[in-house]
Amino acid sequence: MRHLRELIMNTVVGGLLVLLPIYLAVLLLLKGMQAVAGFVQPLAVLLPPWIASAEILSLLLVLAICAVIGAVVRTPRGRVARDRAERAIFGRLPGYALFRSLAQQLAGKSEENAWKPALVEIEDALVPAFIVEEIDDDRYTVFVPSVPTPLAGAVYILARQRVHPIDVPFTQAVKSVSQWGSGSKHLVAAMQTRAT
Numbered sequence: 001m002r003h004l005r006e007l008i009m010n011t012v013v014g015g016l017l018v019l020l021p022i023y024l025a026v027l028l029l030l031k032g033m034q035a036v037a038g039f040v041q042p043l044a045v046l047l048p049p050w051i052a053s054a055e056i057l058s059l060l061l062v063l064a065i066c067a068v069i070g071a072v073v074r075t076p077r078g079r080v081a082r083d084r085a086e087r088a089i090f091g092r093l094p095g096y097a098l099f100r101s102l103a104q105q106l107a108g109k110s111e112e113n114a115w116k117p118a119l120v121e122i123e124d125a126l127v128p129a130f131i132v133e134e135i136d137d138d139r140y141t142v143f144v145p146s147v148p149t150p151l152a153g154a155v156y157i158l159a160r161q162r163v164h165p166i167d168v169p170f171t172q173a174v175k176s177v178s179q180w181g182s183g184s185k186h187l188v189a190a191m192q193t194r195a196t
Contacts, residue, residue, distance in 0.1 A: 014149035032065070033058040117173035118142060119191050121162040128177055128187060129156075131165060150177040166190040 033055065040057035047053035072078040115130035120142050129142040138160045145153035166173075168190045176183040 011149070014151070029059075029062060032062040036061045036065075115143065115170065117166050117168050117170060117187070119164045119166060119187055120144065120156070120158055121164075122156070122158075126164075126188070126191075128173055128181075128184065129163075130170075130173070131163065145174075145177045148178045148180055150174045164191045165194070167194060 037054060037058050040054060040061055044054040044057055073082045115132060118129050118131050118140075119126045120129040121127075122144070127144055129144045132141040132143050132155070134140055135157065139157055140160060140163045142156050142158055142163060143153055144156060145151070166187055168187060172183070173187065176187060
């Protein structure tokens with residue numbers, strides 16, 4: 001019964017993590033369209049009445065603003081400003097740094113402090129995990145994701161001999177977790193290759 005409850009909770013959380021960003025993006029787009037509706041109204045009256053011109057022009061203006069902001073944050077100064085704003089605003093939200101790091105790794109962007117895939121020994125089993133940090137006293141902090149939702153799980157502090165880093169892409173390890181362990185043979189093979 002407990003496993004069924006955990007499965008349902010992990011499935012619901014996984015669905016929320018997919019739907020929430022989409023919902024927020026659409027909501028932000030609609031709010032932006034409402035905010036600029038007054039600016040496009042004079043142009044909208046010039047177009048034929050059968051065209052929903054105010055809405056179309058509002059959407060185009062919001063998309064143009066997004067494109068300009070996207071171009072600005074790609075410049076070196078824009079990146080610095082974005083990073084400062086992100087730390088000041090979003091850095092205080094619990095879990096934001098975690099989700100940002102995971103999203104960047106899933107997108108293929110590497111970072112120095114990126115989570116490294118590993119297999120860890122818990123009881124008599126090998127469990128897929130990610131190394132969060134190395135502690136000075138020969139221990140690791142590891143995150144063991146729940147199946148099939150890799151963004152939920154448990155944190156363990158384990159001795160070095162119980163943690164086996166593996167040379168596989170982050171996305172491959174996440175895929176194995178999200179597919180109920182399918183593909184874990186590649187993780188085990190990577191561990192055995194590293195051990196030899």
